[in-house]
Amino acid sequence: MVYELQKLITSIVLVVLVVLGISKLSNIIFKTEQNVVAYKVDVQEKEVKSDTELQIDLPLFLAKGTVEHGKKVFKKCAACHSINENGKNKIGPALWSVMNRKSGELQDFKYSKALLDYGKQWDFLELNGFLLKPATWIRGNKMGFAGLKDEKDRASVILYLNESSNNPLPLP
Template sequence: MSMEWNKVFGAVLLAGLIAMLAGFASKVLVHSKPLEKSVYVVATPEGAAPAADKGAAPAGPAPIAPLLAAASPETGQKVAKACAACHSFDKGGANKVGPNLYGIVGGPKGHIQGFSYSDALVKTGGSWTYDDLNKFLYDPKGYAPGTKMTFAGLKKDEDRAAVIAYLRSLADSPQPLPQ
């Protein structure tokens, strides 16, 4: 390698050292103070509600019982087409990536014998109530952290109610609606 390349590498190294030392010197010499109040004040009408914190966690799903009375199983069947990639809905239907969902409303969590459910989901225990399905369909990973289900969830209350109404219809004797 020639001396010219050594000079180039030396110049780049020297420039980096100068930039780094300038950064350290500026932190030592300049002491910034946080502002006591905002410089730019946004005028809000009196009595207006404060804006929601964008970093706050979502409030969660709305209660499902009032929405189920007006929910349409036919609409739910259309919304549930997105679920058909991983689940089947027929009585006695085969499991896919996810379990068959026939008879899930009111059935035990982990209702298909021999299907490999997530430990996180099985640990929630109990049966699939309307409220549990609502929370799970809203945010599967929030309901059962560590679940294998990669679906992001249904954020629209009406869509969740329709899907739950459809799942309710998939049973020999559908569960009574909640009061």
């Protein structure tokens, strides 16, 4: 009986050694070191703009839109936002006179911590970036809108929001 047990243990050890040996041998034979065919180029590092720094030619950008088109596109926003003077908050805050208002400033709306901490004034550039991709412009905000990819649509909504105010900002 002891002899049978020794044969079993020896067989198991032998199988393990063979498997490890084959693995090691195949690594030696089929060397997996990759040769990179390229030249190393030294480049100067350039400072990367953050998500909140979008460079555009503002007058040219706004010229793509119209207030009338903005009124039509805003219908996508109307489910969550009111645009009327003295309009009530809905799922999102009322947007009458939003231009030049500090983010998170309406007292009767519960903003996300991200919007409260953001602390910037809504102007043409800020709204353009936010409307392009709200989730990446102000990370952590609660707005569940994917954004307006089309420049004409964004410019038009911004012009419409600017006109929907007691004190519209002068166009650049």
